[in-house]
Amino acid sequence: FGPSYVRALAPYIAGKPISEVAREFGLDEARIVKLASNENPLGMPPSAQAAMQQAIADLGRYPDANGFDLKSALSARYGVGDDWITLGNGSNDILELAAHAFVERGESIVFAQYSFAVYALATQGVGARAIVVPARAYGHDLDAMLAAIESDTRLVFVANPNNPTGTFIPGDQIEAFIARVPKHVVVVLDEAYTEYLAAEQRYDAIGWTRRYPNLLVSRTFSKAYGLAGLRVGFAIGQPELTDLLNRLRQPFNVNSLAQTAAVAALGDQAFLAKSAEVNAAGYAKLTAAFDALGLEYVPSSGNFVLVRVGDDDGAGARVNLGLLKEGIIVRPVGNYGLPKWLRVTIGLPEENDAFLAALRRVLGRA
Numbered sequence: 391f392g393p394s395y396v397r398a399l400a401p402y403i404a405g406k407p408i409s410e411v412a413r414e415f416g417l418d419e420a421r422i423v424k425l426a427s428n429e430n431p432l433g434m435p436p437s438a439q440a441a442m443q444q445a446i447a448d449l450g451r452y453p454d455a456n457g458f459d460l461k462s463a464l465s466a467r468y469g470v471g472d473d474w475i476t477l478g479n480g481s482n483d484i485l486e487l488a489a490h491a492f493v494e495r496g497e498s499i500v501f502a503q504y505s506f507a508v509y510a511l512a513t514q515g516v517g518a519r520a521i522v523v524p525a526r527a528y529g530h531d532l533d534a535m536l537a538a539i540e541s542d543t544r545l546v547f548v549a550n551p552n553n554p555t556g557t558f559i560p561g562d563q564i565e566a567f568i569a570r571v572p573k574h575v576v577v578v579l580d581e582a583y584t585e586y587l588a589a590e591q592r593y594d595a596i597g598w599t600r601r602y603p604n605l606l607v608s609r610t611f612s613k614a615y616g617l618a619g620l621r622v623g624f625a626i627g628q629p630e631l632t633d634l635l636n637r638l639r640q641p642f643n644v645n646s647l648a649q650t651a652a653v654a655a656l657g658d659q660a661f662l663a664k665s666a667e668v669n670a671a672g673y674a675k676l677t678a679a680f681d682a683l684g685l686e687y688v689p690s691s692g693n694f695v696l697v698r699v700g701d702d703d704g705a706g707a708r709v710n711l712g713l714l715k716e717g718i719i720v721r722p723v724g725n726y727g728l729p730k731w732l733r734v735t736i737g738l739p740e741e742n743d744a745f746l747a748a749l750r751r752v753l754g755r756a
């Protein structure tokens with residue numbers, strides 16, 4: 391059944407769930423440390439949890455199909471009209487909607503080597519052609535991406551910071567790139583990790599949407615906001631773009647608890663600040679340990695680090711298995727073409743310590 395490009399899809403590989411690892415390796419769930427999906431180690435903000443308790447009573451009703459409260463909160467925060475916003479069931483939903491909205495079967499989509507796996511899936515899912523541009527220092531080569539745009543290119547995905555490499559491109563370079571992309575080509579700027587940026591790295595892509603009718607900024611509540619399990623993301627851009635996404639999306643694509651929790655989380659800047667603080671301290675700790683072990687890593691601006699755990703192409707899988715046996719779940723990235731590397735999410739201090747101790751044992755460096 392189905393078109394050949396759908397049959398050829400390989401499913402997205404997610405981080406292994408704790409329960410599965412416990413079963414497979416005969417471990418106690420409570421002692422497993424999961425640093426595999428770039429989740430917030432602080433969990434969900436207590437403010438969001440409290441708001442959801444009240445919303446539970448209303449679960450017999452459909453969610454607000456238009457997400458009025460959440461869009462109002464986002465609109466106030468970012469200074470755009472609520473018709474400049476489309477909500478998604480996670481930002482994955484936004485990425486897929488963009489492929490469906492802007493690209494026809496047979497046309498092309500440009501993205502970088504080692505960029506987020508969903509770009510390739512979304513491209514293939516609409517029967518489009520992927521133009522994968524070789525990375526530069528594990529990150530996006532924007533000049534090469536510009537040069538790679540062809541006459542049938544309709545969409546470009548840029549992740550800043552990028553996953554799984556954590557690479558970051560300064561805002562002025564991103565804006566210069568957007569300014570040079572042909573006006574009929576939509577740029578989806580995926581800012582899933584933007585809340586982790588240091589003060590001096592910050593830039594205002596949402597503000598740029600006023601000047602660039604072909605720019606769509608994608609954000610999520612899954613990372614720094616700590617709501618990964620609820621699935622809430624959003625896109626901001628000129629109504630000509632967001633309206634198309636709105637027409638395509640499922641009518642109730644963001645559930646009621648998710649909408650309520652997202653409004654609370656958006657208002658909880660203290661939680662966001664704490665998350666960034668925990669992350670910065672964990673990053674310093676992990677990278678100092680990698681330096682001491684002589685392990686190469688890619689400097690990261692996200693809540694994770696890509697680290698090379700050996701010299702041969704079996705290294706990532708081998709060390710990953712060793713870590714799983716120790717009850718540590720990280721993310722192998724062989725499917726990204728990075729078989730010598732592992733991606734580890736920055737956790738709480740004790741989780742980072744447990745990971746490092748296990749890593750030393752697995753590498754025989756204890």
Ligand code: PMP
Pocket residue numbers: 427428479480481482483506549551552553580582609610611612618621622623
């Ligand atoms: N973009 C990037 C770059 C990501 O790393 C992720 C999460 N892995 C997403 C988008 C999607 O996250 P979500 O659907 O949870 O918003």
